[in-house]
Amino acid sequence: MKAVHFGAGNIGRGFIGLLLSQAGYEVCFLDVNEGLVSELKQRGEYPVTLASEGQETTIVKGVTALNSAAEPEAAARAVAEADLVTTAVGVNILKFIAPTIAEGLKLRAQSEAAPLHVIACENAIGGSTQLKEHVYGLLDERTKAWADRVVAFPDAAVDRIVPLQQHEDRLKVVVEPFYEWAVDRSQMLEGFVPVEGVHYVDRLEPYIERKLFTVNTGHCSAAYVGFLKGYATIQEAMKDEEVAGHVRAVLEETGAALIHKHGFDQAEHQAYIRTILERFANPALTDEVSRVGRSPIRKLSPGDRLVSPAMLAFESGLSYKSLAKSMAAALLFDVPGDPESVELQASVKEIGASDTASKYTGIAGEHPIMGELMSQYEELQAAVS
Template sequence: MKAVHFGAGNIGRGFIGLLLSQAGYEVCFVDVNEELVSELKARGEYPVTLASEGQETTVVKGITALNSASEPEAAARAVAEADLVTTAVGVNILKFIAGTIAEGLKLRLQGESAPLHIIACENAIGGSTQLKERVYGKLDDETKQKADQRVAFPDAAVDRIVPLQQHEDRLKVVVEPFYEWAVDRSQMFEGYTPVEGIHYVDRLEPYIERKLFTVNTGHCSAAYVGFLKGYETIQDAMKDDEVAAHVRAVLEETGAALVHKHGFNSAEHGAYIDTILERFRNPALTDEVSRVGRSPIRKLSPGDRLVSPAMLAFESGLPYKSLAKSMAAALLFDVPEDPESVELQASVRDIGVSDTASQYTGMAGEHPIMGELMEQYEALKAETEAGRS
């Protein structure tokens, strides 16, 4: 069986590519990084090491790679011939790979072909649905009709911490032992071939929101508050009792909202929160605050990991104070190497923090969450300035 995976970065190699290979697929990575593609082609394998006490290493073999920029026809042909297509490129990059996938589907749908599932493994709600919209925007009506019958885009929820890393072997990846990959089987064709390692579910939204509002919300909360305290890694930040207490408080707020909305068992969700906090503390991982906190504008957007659970809590009559504090800390995330951080800080200087917060969160200035956010912002700013003096 052949799988085409878009995105040969650490997550692509250390999570999706690894699982697909272990499930028996020959994996073809598609990327635009020529050095990475060339090395994958030349070696046909790469090592993945678990960030655990035993540091177990698996060598992923039988893989190849294509550069969709310099080999567009070959990349499209690979899609046309694939048994499965997956992505891990970042939701903002889906628009750039849609053309290659569309060209592949045009070739595939010219004749008889088996049903194809295309799964976007991104940190976003409805990632595959978003990809489908991008791809369909590049197809004519006749091809769309054929695709409706033979191509499916099931949404997925993925969870595995893969930190920024540098190794002498540039193909090596270190990943945490924990992972979860859930796929909405209600969006798949009957008779699909299950992939070992994927958890197929009938309703995906609870899994997506549980992951996004616990792992991602907690992770960025640790990053933003940790940054203000001068920590360089999440692991160091989580050793600070104040940071750890804040992250737990955030996850108790999102947890209450999730239990209220989806009917999760409170005790089971509490145990899930404990597991997530231990993952953040994993001493075998070194995850930089600057990486986890990067792109604060995206993380502050209305449908993302901070505003969305805060709005859910507000609408459910539940607390959101700690979430507002994380938003406030995000507005103080000042990292010159991060373009979104630079844009955010420029906006604060130009139009003020209140208008900036409203602009990027989508919340009106008079909204109660905004009132709490501004109160937390002033407190954090004063505390940070006092710490520097």
């Protein structure tokens, strides 16, 4: 079986590529980083080490790579001949890989190829659905009609902490032991071949929101509050009881909202929160605050990890005070190397914190959440000063 995976970065190699290889797939990575592509082509394998006491290492074999920018025809052919296509490129990059997938589908339509699943493994709600829209926008009506019958874009929820890292071996990846990959079974084509290690579910939204509003919300909350206290890594920040206490409070708020909406068992969700907090504090990981907090504009946007659970909590008559504090801390995330941070700070200077918050969160200035956000912002700003 052949899998094509877009994105040869740490998550692509250390999570999706690893699982696909262990499930029996030959994996072809598509990327634009010529250094990574060349080394993957040359070696055909790479090591993945668990951030655990035993530091167990797996050698992922049977892999290759193509430069999708320099070798567009070969990349399209790879898609045309694949049994499975996956991505881990970032939701904002999906539109840039859509042309390669579209060309691959056009080639595939000319043969009697088997059904194909295209799964976007991104930190986003409906990532595969978004990718499908980008791809279909590049197809003619005849190819769309064909794709409707034999190509599916099932949405997925993925979870594994893979920090930024540098090793002498540039292909080596260190990952946390925990992982979760859930795929919407209802969007799969009949007779699909399950991938070992993937959890197929009938309703994906609860899994996506549980992950997004617990792992991603908690992680960036630790980053933004940890940044204000001068910590370089999440692990250092989580040793500070004030930071850890804030993250726990945030996850209590998101947990209450999730239980209210999806009917999760309270004891099970509390156990899930404890697991997440332990993962953040894992001493075998070194996860930089600047990495976890990067792109604050995206993380403050409507529908993402801070605004969405805060609005859900408000609409459910539940507390959102700690979530508002995380949003306020995000407004103070000042990292010159992060373009979104630079844009955010420039906006605060130009139009003020309140209008900037409304501009990027979509929350009206008179909304109660905005009132709480600005109250928290003033307190944090005073403390930093």
